[in-house]
Amino acid sequence: MELNAEQKRAAEFAGDDVLVLAGAGTGKTSTIVARVVHLTKIGVDPRRILLLTFTRRAAREMRHRLTQQIGSSAKTVPTGTFHNFCLQYLRRWPDLFECGSLTIIDRDDQLQLMKLARANVVGKDAAFPKSAELANYYSYARNTNRPVAEYLAEFTDHDEDAIKRISSVLQDYTKRKHECRYFDYDDILHLFARQLHRSRIVREKMQSRYDHILVDEMQDTNPLQWLILDGMRDPAKLFCVGDDAQSIYAFRGADFRNVHSFTERVAGAQVLKLEQNYRSTQEILDLSNWLLDQSSLGYDKHLRAARGPGIKPVLVELDGDFEEADWVASDLMQRHEDGDPWRDHMILTRSAWAARSVEAALIENDIPYRFIGGTQLLQSAHVKDLLSLLRVIDNPADQLAWMRYLTLWPRIGEKTAATTIGKLLTMPNIKAISEFLADQYKTNPRLAESITECLTCWDRPSDVIGAATDKMTPLLEKKYDDWDRRSKDLKLLQRLAAKHQSVGEFLETYTLDPITESEASNEDVDDLVTLITVHSAKGTEAPVCYLIGVQPGNYPHVRSIGDDDKEEEERRVLYVAMTRAQNELFLTGTLRSHGAYVPHHNRFYQSGGSSSQPYFLSDVPPELVQSDLDIDTDPFDAPITSFRG
């Protein structure tokens, strides 16, 4: 791998701590990988180099690139997400971290539990924040490491009384969590960080474990994650790579300004810069640079293309989202016919929901694709039904799973289930519970049989799923009228499970790293179009990128309008999206919405995008883009132009 001078300087940095400011496409991943290679070359034990990322995708990519460079010893370099890394130590030393056994719950379970807590504290009160909002408050406060009440007082409009009530709901939520031995995503980081700062033993153990800590996407670290880094560094040296213009995780407590305070937080730290862009053509960068220049914040970023000129980005304006989806699909098919592989194309979307019509068009036209960031396979109702059975066996204290499992059966509703759960929680093991259930529900023998059946093959995850599916099919068939379609997912699940050592490990892997249906079913296919949310796409690239939904109301998103910080983050989201493209960039959008649901808070722009609605591209200089007017608007009755001229 060839490095340029600035990359080489970063990779071979010999001082203590360093922050590498790396613009989009400047070879950030290559530089981190080169850093690891360099460290091993000068004699650092690979096991003492820690590589932290924010997403599993990034971790996978990093490990892949590292394997290409140094072969099998890449496996010995600990690489993972913050969550993964922390969880590993909570499991290894449960006593040191004072956590015992734990069950990780996903956002759905969190919301379910929050709903119970909310109902318990406030009863019915439509004006009171919904459970999703409460969960967001809770998570944000913890990720920024501040007391909830303080955060609420400062950042929301709630009065003192409301704050009190919200706090008590959150307290109730916490209590319920402990009862079931549940740990949500934030708990993983929080527990680790707390012990790291509270217990001298933990701190000494962790600080002596690594010589170098390499952090990707530093601009996305929130205060909680910083506590983790700060607790583990020194003597371990920090090598942090980031770009303030690509900070798009403020909703999770990250503040892009933190990148700038690195030198204040870490005494003697140096700052290096990577500015040469290797990914895109100059035209793509010109538009991206222009977008940042429009900001009131001085990003002071001007990416230069090492590759030189190419094709201007194309603005395509369609009549509605179906037309947009069709346009993208037919353009893809045209290119594929012309010999371009599917894998050269990436479709970027602001939200998973906005990608629905495009996904439909891809399916309709048999275009192979994988959707990253979309509805997760394990979140679909029928899969959760089935998994609830595995969960109760894995952790008999898992009340949410019991509730789901028991209420699946006829004549068992919430009330009955709750009484039953109350009784079975006092029992010593799953064996006793299943005997109790067999006795309790004689009219539904399958309820208990399913449990015993799964137990007979518990050490073979894929067989367990098979057994559970067999036992529960009659039940699920009745519950879902599109069962034929849904039952395929359970087969998929069985295939996925085959790769795992134990049911517990299988469940946990997919709680922490959910997988979409299209990803799971296309695991062995590699020529695919990638449909991806902008947030998931950070760090990736493709020769041809379609950015869908580029229209007023999306960039900036309606929910951010009026809040300068949020609007600026939206600008960065669009910037990240644009800078994924290597050769060609299409920006598609519609100015009118066609019968689609438009939430009342953004009704005002329904009639057209011209009005006062802020829109980042509303005055894009014409010389920076091509318009589709030149491409496809030949009216049907226009005079024919002879090719002889």
Added chain:
DNA sequence: AAGCTCTGCTTTTTT
């Protein structure tokens, strides 16, 4: 207490 039907509301982004 369970289960059915009807109505109204919802959709940002991730671990």
Added chain:
DNA sequence: AGCAGAGCTT
């Protein structure tokens, strides 16, 4: 389109 809640029947 799918889900939660209300209100009704079994």
